[in-house]
Amino acid sequence: MSERKGGQYLIQIGKDDITEIFTKELGMKPNVFSPFYEYGTEKKPVAAETGEGGEQPGAEVNVEAIRSILADPVFVDIAKVLAYPQIKVRIRTGGGTVNLEESYLLGRNDCIKVALVNENIENAFYIQIFDSIPDYTKWWTDAYAGGKTETVANYIPPDVSIGELIFILHAIDYYRRASYTSMLEYTPSGVIKIDTGDFATAMEKALRSRDIRWLLPAFAIMTPGLEKFTADIKLDDIAVLYAKNFLGNIQVNEGSPAQVVFGEAAKIMGTEFMRTWMICAGFEMNIFTPDGVRDGGRFFIAPTGLTNHLIYMKPVKESLNVNHQALTTNHLDYMMKEILGALKF
Numbered sequence: 001m002s003e004r005k006g007g008q009y010l011i012q013i014g015k016d017d018i019t020e021i022f023t024k025e026l027g028m029k030p031n032v033f034s035p036f037y038e039y040g041t042e043k044k045p046v047a048a049e050t051g052e053g054g055e056q057p058g059a060e061v062n063v064e065a066i067r068s069i070l071a072d073p074v075f076v077d078i079a080k081v082l083a084y085p086q087i088k089v090r091i092r093t094g095g096g097t098v099n100l101e102e103s104y105l106l107g108r109n110d111c112i113k114v115a116l117v118n119e120n121i122e123n124a125f126y127i128q129i130f131d132s133i134p135d136y137t138k139w140w141t142d143a144y145a146g147g148k149t150e151t152v153a154n155y156i157p158p159d160v161s162i163g164e165l166i167f168i169l170h171a172i173d174y175y176r177r178a179s180y181t182s183m184l185e186y187t188p189s190g191v192i193k194i195d196t197g198d199f200a201t202a203m204e205k206a207l208r209s210r211d212i213r214w215l216l217p218a219f220a221i222m223t224p225g226l227e228k229f230t231a232d233i234k235l236d237d238i239a240v241l242y243a244k245n246f247l248g249n250i251q252v253n254e255g256s257p258a259q260v261v262f263g264e265a266a267k268i269m270g271t272e273f274m275r276t277w278m279i280c281a282g283f284e285m286n287i288f289t290p291d292g293v294r295d296g297g298r299f300f301i302a303p304t305g306l307t308n309h310l311i312y313m314k315p316v317k318e319s320l321n322v323n324h325q326a327l328t329t330n331h332l333d334y335m336m337k338e339i340l341g342a343l344k345f
Contacts, residue, residue, distance in 0.1 A: 008128050008129060008130050008135065008139060009074050009128070009129040010126070010127070010128055010129075011069065011072070011074070011075055011126075011127040011129065012121075012124050012125070012126055012127070013065075013069060013124060013125045013127065014061070014062055014065060014123060014124050015039065015119075015123050015124060015125065016060065016061050016062075016123070017061045017062055017065060017066050017069075018036050018039035018125070019039050020061045020066055021066055021069060021070065022036060022039070022079070022082075022083050025066070025070055026070075026079055026083070028079065028080075028083040028084070029083075030082070030083040030084070031083070031084050031085075031288070033084075033085050033086075033088050033286075033288045033293075034082065034083055034084065034085055034106075035082075035104050035106075035117045035119065035125070036082060036083065036125075074129060077111075077113065078111070078113055078115050078127075078129050080108065080111065081106050081107060081108050081111050081113065081114070081115050082106060082115055082117070082127070084108070085106035085107060085108060085288065086107065086108045086109055086287065086288045086289075087105075087106065087107040087108065087109075087285070087286075087287055087288070087296075087343045087344075088104055088105070088106055088285075088286050088288065089104065089105035089106075089283055089284065089285050089286075089340065089343075090102070090104055090224045090225075090283070090284040090286070091103045091104065091105060091116075091281060091282070091283050091284075092221070092222045092223070092224060092281065092282045093144075093222075093279065093280075093281045094212055094218075094222060094279065094280070094281075095212040095213070095215075095218035095222055095279055095280040095281075095302070096212075096213065096218070096277050096278040096279050096280060097213070097278045097279070098278065098279045100212060100221070100222070101118070101120045102119075102120070103116055103117060103118040103119075103120070104116070104117045105117075105136065105340075107133075107343070109344055112131070112132050113129060113130065113131055113132065114129075114130050114132070114133060114136055115127055115128070115129050115130075116128040116129075116130070116136065133337060133340050133341050134337050134341075136340070137333050137336040137337050137340065138333060140336065141308075141329050141332055141333040141336070144279060144281065144301075144303055145301075145303050145308050145329045145332050145333075146303055146305075146308075146329060147329055148303075148306070148307055148308060148327075148328045148329045149328055149329070149330075150328065151326075151328060152306050152307045152326050153268075153326070154324070154325065154326045155244065155245075155246075155265040155268060155269055156168055156244070156269075156309075156324040156326075157240070157244060157324070158323055158324060158325065159321070159322065159323055160240060160322050160324065161237060161319075161320075161322065162229050162233070162313070162319070162320045162322055163233035163234050163237035164237045164240040164322075165311065165322050165324070166203070166207070166216065166219075166220075166233055166237070167203070167233075167237050167238050167240060167241055168240065168241065168244070168246060169215050169216040169219055170199075170202070170203040170206060170216045171241050171246040171247065171262075171266045171270075172215055172216075172246075172266060172269045172270050172273055173206065173214045173215050173216050173270075173273075174194070174199060174202060174203075174266075174270075175192075175262050175266045175267060175269075175270025175271075175274075176214075176270050176273060176274045177202070178192045178194075178262070179192075179270065179271075179274060180274075191250070191261055192261065192262055193259045193260065193261055194247065194259075194260040194261060194262065196260055199260075203216070207220060215273055215277070215302070218280055218302075219280075219282075219300055219302075219311070222280055222281065222282035222300065223282030223283075223284065223298050223299075223300045223313075224282060224283075224284035224298065225284045225295075225298055226282070226298065226313075229313075229319065229320050241263075241266075242263075244263075244265055245263035245264050245265045245266075246262070246263050246265045246266040247260055247261070247262065247263055247266065248260075248261055248262075248263040249261070272304050272305070272306055273302075273304060275305070276304045276305025276306060277302060277303075277304045277305075278303075279303065280300065280301060280302040280303070281300070281301050282298065282299075282300045282301075283298055283299050283300070283301075284298045285297055285298060285339075285340070285343055287343055287344070295315050296343050297312070297313060297314040297315060297339075298313050299311060299312045299313060299339060300313075301332070306326075307326040307327065307328070308326070308327045308328070308329060308332040309324065309325075309326055309327075310324070310325050310326075310327055310332060310335055311323070311324050312324075312325075312335075312339065
């Protein structure tokens with residue numbers, strides 16, 4: 001089944017039909033980079049073509065649907081990209097109030113079109129074909145990034161280590177958590193004091209959890225391949241919270257020890273994510289080369305009611321260079337085009 005919708009072309013292929021279409025009809029055996037790889041390893045019998053009047057073992061295919069797909073010039077044109085992708089972007093979408101879904105953006109150097117493959121529907125692949133990378137990023141930002149036109153302050157430093165970023169995201173979550181607790185206990189307070197021991201314990205618990213309703217676990221889980229780097233956290237990384245006004249110290253009484261409290265950055269960003277964050281997405285980019293798979297980096301996008309938070313992570317040796325920006329929708333579209341358009345082998 002296929003249809004044209006706006007600037008994209010939609011094709012739905014039954015999972016039981018994949019082997020018949022690629023391996024038998026097109027003579028293509030999908031490579032290990034393809035989402036269809038496991039379906040191209042064995043040929044499945046077609047009961048309708050045996051002429052023996054009975055069903056054969058194995059899953060039946062939809063002969064009529066297969067003929068329709070093979071007669072579709074748009075599918076034939078993109079088939080090589082689907083079976084032999086050279087560029088594969090693994091995408092996880094969800095977080096906030098949305099359940100996790102995974103899809104793949106596929107491309108080749110010799111084809112300007114790209115395909116977004118989603119297998120989250122039962123017994124079928126849902127394939128969106130875009131005429132180019134810019135068509136895909138325009139669709140994505142229209143669907144998820146809203147119409148943000150105003151530039152907002154960037155409280156997260158543009159360049160941070162992965163450890164510093166994890167402390168910052170946890171500070172945002174911890175402010176949300178403290179605010180919720182204050183409401184539940186009917187204890188409004190202008191100053192929320194922080195138990196540093198509980199702050200550290202909660203961060204460890206957040207990183208172990210799979211609760212993507214919170215920003216830090218969502219970042220860790222939604223960004224594919226990030227688990228290789230999240231252990232790269234140093235105790236000294238907490239200093240960024242004081243340097244960038246996420247945490248601060250106040251002295252309640254003269255001569256008493258200073259109390260740790262939330263700074264202005266944590267209050268503003270904590271309120272932003274508490275009130276206006278609903279979804280996020282993580283992208284892992286890989287390039288299939290003659291010498292093997294090359295890590296093309298990863299990025300994470302968290303749209304809110306105020307802005308679009310883009311975190312771009314580029315591998316450097318065994319660590320990551322991390323860059324954060326708060327972007328308008330048009331600027332996010334431009335950055336996505338720049339990042340994805342640079343993927344070549």
